[in-house]
Amino acid sequence: MPRVLVVDDDPEVQSTMASLLSRQDIPHHLAKDLVSTKQALQEDCFDLVLLDVGLPDGNGLDLLPEIKALKNAPEVIILTGRGDSEGAELAIEGGVWDYLLKPSPIKEIKLSISRALKYRQQKESARPRALDLSGVVGSSPAMQSCYDLLACAAGSDSNILITGETGVGKELMARTIHANSSRSGHPFVVVDCAGITDSLVESTLFGHCRGAFTGALADHTGLISQAHQGTLFLDELGELPLLIQKSLLRVLQERKFRPVGSSREQKSDFRLMAATNRDLEGMVSEGTFRNDLYFRIKTMHMHLPPLRDRVQDIRPLAMHFADELCTRSGIASKGLGADFLETLEAYSWPGNVRELCNVIEQALVACAGETNLYSMHLPKEIRIKVTRSRLEKCPPDESSHGTPPWAQKGDSPPMPDISDFKSYKQECEKKYLQCLLQKYPGNVPAILRLSGLSRSHFYTLLKKYGLES
Numbered sequence: 001m002p003r004v005l006v007v008d009d010d011p012e013v014q015s016t017m018a019s020l021l022s023r024q025d026i027p028h029h030l031a032k033d034l035v036s037t038k039q040a041l042q043e044d045c046f047d048l049v050l051l052d053v054g055l056p057d058g059n060g061l062d063l064l065p066e067i068k069a070l071k072n073a074p075e076v077i078i079l080t081g082r083g084d085s086e087g088a089e090l091a092i093e094g095g096v097w098d099y100l101l102k103p104s105p106i107k108e109i110k111l112s113i114s115r116a117l118k119y120r121q122q123k124e125s126a127r128p129r130a131l132d133l134s135g136v137v138g139s140s141p142a143m144q145s146c147y148d149l150l151a152c153a154a155g156s157d158s159n160i161l162i163t164g165e166t167g168v169g170k171e172l173m174a175r176t177i178h179a180n181s182s183r184s185g186h187p188f189v190v191v192d193c194a195g196i197t198d199s200l201v202e203s204t205l206f207g208h209c210r211g212a213f214t215g216a217l218a219d220h221t222g223l224i225s226q227a228h229q230g231t232l233f234l235d236e237l238g239e240l241p242l243l244i245q246k247s248l249l250r251v252l253q254e255r256k257f258r259p260v261g262s263s264r265e266q267k268s269d270f271r272l273m274a275a276t277n278r279d280l281e282g283m284v285s286e287g288t289f290r291n292d293l294y295f296r297i298k299t300m301h302m303h304l305p306p307l308r309d310r311v312q313d314i315r316p317l318a319m320h321f322a323d324e325l326c327t328r329s330g331i332a333s334k335g336l337g338a339d340f341l342e343t344l345e346a347y348s349w350p351g352n353v354r355e356l357c358n359v360i361e362q363a364l365v366a367c368a369g370e371t372n373l374y375s376m377h378l379p380k381e382i383r384i385k386v387t388r389s390r391l392e393k394c395p396p397d398e399s400s401h402g403t404p405p406w407a408q409k410g411d412s413p414p415m416p417d418i419s420d421f422k423s424y425k426q427e428c429e430k431k432y433l434q435c436l437l438q439k440y441p442g443n444v445p446a447i448l449r450l451s452g453l454s455r456s457h458f459y460t461l462l463k464k465y466g467l468e469s
């Protein structure tokens with residue numbers, strides 16, 4: 001939401017401007033002289049300043065250079081009863097948006113304000129930004145489009161709905177938008193819509209006064225109030241009961257609420273984000289989600305694709321989690337074997353990135369003191385599923401099944417010198433393994449399929465002969 005600072009010493013002008021801005025739901029602050037204006041500019045960020053010229057402690061125009069020197073300087077509209085052409089020229093040279101004379105028709109003031117704010121919004125969204133994507137991994141084309149939208153969302157204050165399957169990174173994305181937005185210095189407040197109970201919903205969201213109900217022993221600040229100037233994130237929005245949707249809609253429309261047991265309404269200036277893995281549009285057609293709430297929340301929409309549709313992100317994510325978990329446990333980083341990464345890439349990840357993170361953690365536990373993670377360290381269910389799907393896609397080659405690799409045409413290695421039986425057997429074993437590795441470089445599942453060796457036996461042999469898969 002844009003923020004406006006009204007600077008005028010005339011109480012009548014202040015109240016007219018306050019009611020004009022309130023009617024448009026624009027948060028504003030009133031100042032009556034140069035001192036209180038300077039203080040407000042130091043403490044808060046504004047998008048527009050409505051500036052009077054004749055103030056009790058000096059000339060409003062003297063503030064212009066200071067305002068324009070501010071980081072992300074607000075637009076300025078001069079609203080003065082002391083119009084003179086020299087002052088107007090000075091103001092325009094100082095970069096003001098408009099110069100209006102009092103009394104100007106309300107319609108004209110309103111139009112000037114809305115044009116200045118629109119210009120401001122366009123300027124904000126056009127500004128190139130260096131995004132801070134720390135902690136977000138993935139550079140697949142699908143994620144690149146999400147980052148483009150993230151940049152737009154970070155530069156605006158519009159409501160945003162983030163959809164996608166469970167564990168795909170919706171909350172992480174919402175936090176990243178917040179961290180890159182102008183509200184980053186203020187709280188990011190999560191409302192878990194699935195966990196909120198009917199009886200406590202009002203108190204959780206709006207807060208309550210001491211004695212409002214049995215057990216209300218002290219005043220309690222609700223989540224909406226906590227999100228003031230920051231972001232309110234409605235997680236699992238699709239789980240919100242219809243009844244609660246209605247009370248929430250009013251808060252979203254008016255940014256006003258009344259704590260339970262209080263006679264006074266309070267305001268909260270928050271940016272709204274919401275996430276769901278449900279099909280809200282379908283729920284609207286079924287009548288289980290309010291149409292008006294859906295449209296209010298979906299001003300911007302980001303859909304995060306499931307992990308199986310961005311296989312290229314699996315490796316960097318796996319490496320990121322392995323490194324992060326090793327650092328957290330104070331152990332040296334592990335190498336990730338080619339077969340390990342191939343199995344990860346071949347799996348369908350119904351639980352998406354969260355499941356991948358958990359699986360890497362399990363693999364680290366399973367590998368104990370070893371320096372590398374191999375497919376054998378992955379949970380059995382995943383290996384079975386991957387093997388099954390590979391077999392379904394590519395049935396074993398019947399023509400070569402059971403035939404030793406060196407016995408196949410053109411593959412014969414030179415015969416080793418005859419020695420004692422044990423050494424001869426070992427020579428053969430080693431050659432056999434070398435043939436397998438040559439035929440299926442890095443493809444351990446194919447080697448196991450052809451050789452009939454168990455994974456542990458295969459790795460024991462590799463170790464014995466100093467070979468690498």
Ligand SMILES: Nc1ncnc2c1ncn2[C@@H]1O[C@H](COP(=O)(O)OP(=O)(O)OP(=O)(O)O)[C@@H](O)[C@H]1O
Pocket residue numbers: 135136137138164165166167168169170171172173235275277353354357
């Ligand atoms: N691109 C990513 N890079 C790094 N970590 C990620 C990424 N996406 C998700 N994660 C991590 O995966 C886990 C799940 O992410 P998150 O909670 O944001 O998912 P979600 O879609 O909100 O899940 P749910 O639908 O269950 O609420 C978190 O630990 C998050 O940090």
